Amino acid sequence: MLLGLSPVRISFAGGGTDMPEYYEKHGGIVITSTINHFTYVIVNERKDNKLQIFSPDFEAHSIAEKMNKLCAKKGTELPVSIIKFLNYKKGMNLILSSEVPQRSGLGSSSSLAVNLINVISYLKGSKITKSEIADSSHHVARNILNWPLGKQDEYIASFGGFKKIEFKKNKISVLNIKTSQKTLKELEKNLLLFFVGSRTTSSILTNHISKIKNNDPKTMESLSNVTELAHDVYDNLRKSNLTGFGELLHKGWESKKKFSNNVSNPKIDKIYKSALK
Numbered sequence: 001m002l003l004g005l006s007p008v009r010i011s012f013a014g015g016g017t018d019m020p021e022y023y024e025k026h027g028g029i030v031i032t033s034t035i036n037h038f039t040y041v042i043v044n045e046r047k048d049n050k051l052q053i054f055s056p057d058f059e060a061h062s063i064a065e066k067m068n069k070l071c072a073k074k075g076t077e078l079p080v081s082i083i084k085f086l087n088y089k090k091g092m093n094l095i096l097s098s099e100v101p102q103r104s105g106l107g108s109s110s111s112l113a114v115n116l117i118n119v120i121s122y123l124k125g126s127k128i129t130k131s132e133i134a135d136s137s138h139h140v141a142r143n144i145l146n147w148p149l150g151k152q153d154e155y156i157a158s159f160g161g162f163k164k165i166e167f168k169k170n171k172i173s174v175l176n177i178k179t180s181q182k183t184l185k186e187l188e189k190n191l192l193l194f195f196v197g198s199r200t201t202s203s204i205l206t207n208h209i210s211k212i213k214n215n216d217p218k219t220m221e222s223l224s225n226v227t228e229l230a231h232d233v234y235d236n237l238r239k240s241n242l243t244g245f246g247e248l249l250h251k252g253w254e255s256k257k258k259f260s261n262n263v264s265n266p267k268i269d270k271i272y273k274s275a276l277k
Helices: 020-026 077-085 108-124 130-144 152-159 181-190 202-213 217-238 242-256 266-276
Strands: 002-013 028-045 050-055 060-066 092-098 162-168 171-176
Touching: 002 108, 002 152, 002 217, 002 242, 020 028, 020 162, 020 202, 020 217, 028 108, 028 152, 028 217, 050 077, 077 108, 077 130, 092 108, 108 130, 108 152, 130 152, 130 171, 152 162, 152 171, 181 242, 202 217, 217 242
Parallel strands: 050 092
Antiparallel strands: 002 028, 028 092, 028 162, 050 060, 162 171
């Protein structure tokens, strides 16, 4: 049996600038961190050339099928697409699980994609870098499954840790955020993570991409502000200025709400105002 683990993440600043449609022209930056919640991939190899998938989180079970006859179905489209992309043909039973609910906003689908790319590459005996894992995961999700995603989730799931990720057309840089252990502990102590319900962001992101392609003035100005804020967040973290960090999170949220009217809703706004008080 082989067990793969990959973390989910929380994003502090720069979300939206990791879309290729934006960063290939203007550059992007995100401040993000993995947390101690994970996706799991469990593999039991079979003696035949069939694949069977169990996914309790997606309430999906795919009966054993020959590898050359695989067909992606609801709940199994990601593993099937990755197995086909990597041209893996040996039989196995595959169990997929996550510590966080579906559509929780923590990048669990990207974490699972990274996990699957890593595990199946290992089974093939392929040596693959963290960047290659992230790029392959994003390729499957964006270009094969047509999910409207940026690149930050795959990169932070692949590299792990507390990072600044800079996006350019021909280069993506992943840098450690260097701050004192005291500041890190204080930050962890003062962060609260709330579950406010699951929802899909596909329509929001599709609309966001469309506005970028059309150079929508409001969207482009908002993304420019988000980029500037991400740089400021990084500077405040390096200086251990957590008060300034918190104030910038608020500005970032206000800018992000300008991406689309569907980013927030009355329930979230009410919770947010209560937290500020």
